[in-house]
Amino acid sequence: MNEAFTSILLSLQAGVPWRKVKGFQMTDFPNLKTKYPDLIPARMDFECGPGWEKVLDKYFGDVSAALPSGTRLRLDKVYEKYGSLRVDAMPEGAVTRSVHLALDRAEVLADLRSYRYCETCGKPGSLRDKSWLSVDCEAHANGAPPLPPHDGRITLDGVAYEYDEGLDDLVPIKRRAKRPTGTKR
Ligand SMILES: [Zn+2]
Numbered sequence: 001m002n003e004a005f006t007s008i009l010l011s012l013q014a015g016v017p018w019r020k021v022k023g024f025q026m027t028d029f030p031n032l033k034t035k036y037p038d039l040i041p042a043r044m045d046f047e048c049g050p051g052w053e054k055v056l057d058k059y060f061g062d063v064s065a066a067l068p069s070g071t072r073l074r075l076d077k078v079y080e081k082y083g084s085l086r087v088d089a090m091p092e093g094a095v096t097r098s099v100h101l102a103l104d105r106a107e108v109l110a111d112l113r114s115y116r117y118c119e120t121c122g123k124p125g126s127l128r129d130k131s132w133l134s135v136d137c138e139a140h141a142n143g144a145p146p147l148p149p150h151d152g153r154i155t156l157d158g159v160a161y162e163y164d165e166g167l168d169d170l171v172p173i174k175r176r177a178k179r180p181t182g183t184k185r
Helices: 003-013 030-035 050-066 097-114
Strands: 073-081 084-091 126-129 133-136 153-156 159-164 169-172
Touching: 030 050, 050 084, 050 097, 084 097, 097 153, 097 169
Parallel strands: none
Antiparallel strands: 073 084, 126 133, 153 159, 159 169
């Protein structure tokens, strides 16, 4: 995975040549492990903060809805990168293309949702530049102002989507009618 993430990263990094690396946050999510014992290995360490429990809950809910019964998930890594939540996972064994796409979609949604919640406490947050990129609420921001929100646009299987906050889902981007040439806005 995946072009979508690459484009997100590029947009975030534009004009930002260098960043400090922050220390890893490791979290055990016992509630999630109890709720999704078939999806999360018991010894899994999550390399992100505890504030993203709800985002991960939605992710595993999406995945369990997408996986055919009897198909297991290979969950390799869950981690924070450039401020947002990343998941490396794939189905074990052969599955249809639509199942692969549904898992990709769940990963993208987890990433986009994570921009909205403080990684530390889970309250509404924004991406901020604290020498490293981080999603924080006001209380955990250490005074770092919010960055402009990510536009939430990604491409999956050749279709351009954007994240709709109200629907909490990806919706296809409608092509805008071309503006007549020579007119000014
Ligand atoms: Zn917070």
